[in-house]
Amino acid sequence: MALVFLYGTLKRGQPNHRVLWDGAHGSAAFRARGRTLDPYPLVIAGEHNIPWLLHLPGSGRRVEGEVYTVDERMLRFLDDFESCPALYQRTVLRVQLLEEGAPGAEEPPAPTTVQCFVYSRATFPPEWAQLPHYDSYDSEGPHGLRYNPRENR
Numbered sequence: 001m002a003l004v005f006l007y008g009t010l011k012r013g014q015p016n017h018r019v020l021w022d023g024a025h026g027s028a029a030f031r032a033r034g035r036t037l038d039p040y041p042l043v044i045a046g047e048h049n050i051p052w053l054l055h056l057p058g059s060g061r062r063v064e065g066e067v068y069t070v071d072e073r074m075l076r077f078l079d080d081f082e083s084c085p086a087l088y089q090r091t092v093l094r095v096q097l098l099e100e101g102a103p104g105a106e107e108p109p110a111p112t113t114v115q116c117f118v119y120s121r122a123t124f125p126p127e128w129a130q131l132p133h134y135d136s137y138d139s140e141g142p143h144g145l146r147y148n149p150r151e152n153r
Contacts, residue, residue, distance in 0.1 A: 002075055005034060005068040005095050005116035007042060007065035008051035008137050010078075015139055015149045019081060026074030037113060038062070039105045040120070043131040048148040053120040054129060055091060064136040067095055067116055068131040078119070088119035 009016040012030070013019030042053050048141040053063060070078070082088040097112045121128075132143070139147040 001069050001071055003114055003116040004028075004029065004064050004068050004075070004078065005036070005071050005093065005097075005118045006068060007053055007118070009139060009147055011029060011066050011137070014079075014137075019077075020074075023151070025077040026069045026071045028068045028074050031069050032097040034065055034067045034095040034097050034114075034116075036063045036065075037096050040093075041129060041131075042137060043128050044134070044143060044145045045124075045128050045131055045138070047138075048153065049145040051134075052124065052128065052148065053134045054124055055089065055120040055122040056129065057093070060133045061127075061135040063134075064098075066096075067097060067114065082119040084119060087121070089122045090117050091120055091122075092116070092117055093120075095120050121141065127149050 008014065010020060011017060014029055019025060038057045039060045039062050040053050042051060042063045043058055054060070078084075079090060084090050092115055094113055095116045097114060134143070
């Protein structure tokens with residue numbers, strides 16, 4: 001089993017989330033919401049308005065997403081789905097899990113940090129680094145850059 005940090009169209013409520021629940025691809029279980037420990041540029045780019053996490057640790061923002069536990073079959077499926085390594089590269093980063101405090105608790109629980117795989121972009125057009133950076137992604141967000149799903153291309 002492996003942990004994967006999802007920040008874009010695979011999150012709950014986003015256009016590609018359904019592929020996580022197709023048992024033919026393997027198994028995936030939501031673990032927690034999370035935020036990258038280090039900042040990264042999360043941009044929306046290209047003709048299909050795809051969210052890309054640029055592999056430039058230390059620049060950008062701490063990105064919010066979701067952490068899933070996946071089996072080896074799902075991990076291989078995600079590699080294929082994300083065109084890894086041609087478009088995205090699967091790398092490791094540290095993620096702070098975001099847990100809500102228990103009702104009535106006086107102090108929130110101590111933050112937990114985990115290492116997760118993430119699909120990021122190591123090579124990209126230089127102008128992408130100058131695009132607006134986001135701390136979270138929603139395909140219907142106020143950015144006005146609506147994602148064009150694969151089935152519509």
